[in-house]
Amino acid sequence: MKTEVVVIGGGATGAGVLRDLALRGIDAVLLEKEELTSGTSGRNHGLLHSGARYAVNDPDSARECLAENKILKKIASPCIEPTGGFFLALPQDPPDYADDLLRACASLDLPAEEVSPAEVLQKEPALSPKINRAIYVPDASIDPFRLIRSNVEEAERLGAQFFPHRRVVAIFTADGTIHGLQAIDAKTGEEFRITCRFIINAAGVWAGRVARMAGAPLDILFSKGSLVVLNRRLVNSVINRCRPPSNGDILVPHGPALIIGTTSQTVTEIEDPSPEEEEVDLLLSEGETILPEVSSTRAIRAYAGVRPLMGAREAGEDSRKISRDFLLLDHGEADQIKGLFSIVGGKLTTYRLMAERTVDVIVKAMGRKTSCTTAEKPLPFPEEYTFHDLGSKLRKIGLPQSFQETGEILCECELVSRGEIVQEIRNQPYPSLKEIQERTRAGMGPCQGGFCSPRLTALLSEGGKIPPGTSLPILKRFLEERWKGTRPVMWGPQLREEQLIQALYTELFNLDHF
């Protein structure tokens, strides 16, 4: 296979880069070693920053967030719930921070408006009555899975190619220039080569590993962050603590659930991150101080992601840094490997900007003169897609007597219909339970897929999309992943839920003996 640019890494950055390249008419291929959003992009907070969080300490970052916030609301509105957000101060928070925040936002033209605590409590009665300052900002809730998939879908429509389950094993250079790479199909073991002039290393926490394949040193530091998902959303706005950024600061309503985050812990292990007990406790207790009901609300899942941060060498050198927030490294300059670019760090909110900057550099290196249109062109979304609008969702499902048709509800916790799931399966060459879950929300509710995963597995199998005889191992693997998410919140109703689900799989299906 031959192409101009290979992008490595199916996260937000890689997807954004692929879309930008495709829109500029550049031949590109995206390789992902597992599935889209298998890395950090699939384990974030689902928060579309207004930028206010960074206004005081990192105004450049804040400015970028603000601009991208507006842009994404324009081009990706179906996957964004414009919840708005508040920065709320409690008596124990540094009293000056609210004023610092307002001042900083004003200087950035970031619309931050102070409101009275009484007003906030009327809008969000579940909040703590101890709030003494409140600032309204245009934060929003976003569906990262759909966002990233839409980027890739548009790119594919324009001729780009995306291959999941392809792990890069070797990168070839000739005379200090990128020549191509070799990847292995994780499902079949088949090896194949791609010839290309440019490689964009957007492999997130694995970026160091990828760079080293080309002989380029790249130090990545890893910071693990954990989040807890509550069964009910309790509030309809993003809630931030009005204090210098700290752990457990932010609560984001995400569909019918509420996500509390986050922590940060330096780690060396990047595979399979999972939350520690202390992290879960900390998130819940921080959440409780601003939202008292948190402690009596059922937690349904906890998960962790690893943030890739730039290492010491890279942090020191100014010339290659586009922003303190993310690093775009041209290995041609630094390490005499022309055509290899690594992009590390950043946040979901600014993915499009990172991609734009990256592709601008590539385009310059190619000697072409095309400009970025990703901020203007709206992203494609399937017609039935709804992120947060229950009303239209239920209207599409219709009356119970039509449940026998495609309106039949297969995930009852999240009200996902058979039609949605079949559509999702049909659209993917290698659909997986995880992807169905991320794309449709099936399995994200209180039973965490306990009851619907056999139904989904059956649809996968009957859709001819999985090899014969693989249904049970696929289901079991899904259940193991599910267990990782529920184990850290194993108390109260969730514990009872697990007992029931365990009984379902051991007593009814006897799956533990197969």
Added chain:
Amino acid sequence: MFYDVIVIGAGLAGLMAAEAAQSQGARVLVLARGMGSLPLTTGCIDGLGYFPRTTNIPLSSPLSALPQLKEDHPYHPYAIVGQEKIMLAMAHFQELGQVIGLPYYGTFASTLLIPTPLGTYHPTCLVPETMNQGNLSIPGPVLLLGFRGLKDFFPFLAAENLNILHSQGKIASSFRAEVLEKLDLGGKAMNGLNLARAFDGEDFRNAFIKIVRPLLKSGDSIALSTGYLAGKLAAGFAGKNKFTTENTEITEMGLKPKD
């Protein structure tokens, strides 16, 4: 109100305890927060499926395994209760089944392998009448029938997985699947319970027979995911409708606990 015995919990254990006390003349009260967990069970009385902490090969006779169990796991409930009481309890349960018109078949001495909606099996000892012809050691082809809208039964998936077991020599029956698209419950929600109730009606049974007959091949057994009295349907196929297949038995596959 005074009672001799108060039982807390209305699951199988609670109800059996209450029945046992009442049959001995006690005035019994069963207290439960809800209606008990029976809707969530398989409908079978398991014996001992696997020898604890050993292989994934089911025991062929739980009764024969008792002496070894007693030796290796002296605190296992079976070891403590003892063979005689186990056999008494099983017999009593079967008596009860006769009395309430839901007879159970099987013995503690022999394991039956009953298929599940996923195409695995679970080893058990006592089964209701409808599952009696449905154990996987009976050789021959089986037609798995699904219904449109019956979302917790997956005939094609089950057939695929069961046929893999068949090809590995682990079960004697072989399978193929069909979904009955044209049969519905006349405006009622399609779920296991409603389907089972529908089979109590002659009109539905006749409609079912009419649709299924052309799908049957010689020697077929039929398996459904619902409870049904074998007798009525078999008569419908073999008797009045002049169906020529020799062995038409209706068997039940693993009950899905909900709906």
Added chain:
Amino acid sequence: MKSDIDQCIKCSICNAYCPVLKATGLFPGPKLAGPDAERFRLEGKNIPAEWLEFCDYCKICEQVCPHNVPIPELHVRSRLTLGKTQKPSFRDWLLGHAYLLEKLGSWGAPLSNWINGWAFFRWLLDRGLGIDRRAKMPSFHHQTFAQWFHSRKLVKGKPLAYFYGCYTNYIEPSLGRSVVEILEKNGFQVFLPQQECCGLPLISNGFFTLAARMGEKNLKALQKTVEDGVEIVFSSPSCGMTLSQEYKDILHLPGASAVAENLYEISQFLLQLHEDGQLKTDFREIKETYYYHVPCHLRALQVGLPALELLSLIPGLKVMELPEGCCGLAGTYGLKREKYAVAREVGEEIFQVIRQWNVQKVISDCEACRLQIGSQTGVQTFHPAQILRQAYGE
């Protein structure tokens, strides 16, 4: 254990026992319409009306739920929210204001009964308003129970209040008479506190504000009774359930709990008397077989089956239990054209058994059950108090 949707572990036992789910595909089931949808309603969005339409409020789901999920309450909360954007129809206004209709029917009796029996009138009601012409309408009495009570001599004794309810007052005053006579025989001086309709038809049809107003009035009168140290009995389980549960949980009326603690279902009250050794048990022999149907709202009161125990004191009387389940009428539910057939299907198992066993007489504490079972099978129906009254003789 806090009662909440968090408690729901999706076991679906509620679905397994819901009588409407087994009768029609028009209802998504208590689990979907209740705890599943409620998670989304917190987003501020309404659940579509069709999902709530066919619940008959039998409260069986709540009885069978192992985990304290307040499913009927979730249902009502959803309807309350929906009510803010959707007004009930004129038909539902009429049925909700059943007390007005009954008052009018009683005032106009026997003419009102004649009109009700007129096929053309019923056809009009059916086509024009959606009140099913097949639904049997009860007959109104011109002299209400309250009028009868106030027209007789006062009988002295230990004071006891009686909340008789609209149905007894306008339609079945003989039941009220039986209750009063039983109580007087046992040394009580019955008095009737000032009472309005309990409000259940209003709640079922979406008129929460008016129901709350009537509830306040009722509570005011009943609170006075309680303060005077007098207990209150009721003979309609639906009225009793509304007074003791809905006033507190749905309408959030202050003082509801205090009154609820002094409210007793009539059989429950008499059985307690008996256990205290104070019930007159000089019953005549009644050598007959009756069949007993447990009303859903009696079950919701969680007082057991006191009528069965009481009736066992009557010599010669044989009372067999009918298969448990909802009869389907559910107050005004089964009168509605779009629901009549569903209501009939809900109770069909009971009606079939009645036909198969050749049942002649059915006892049930709830007037709606009596109306439904009587009209669907033709059997004679009785309240337990009427049998007790008969057994007391003279």
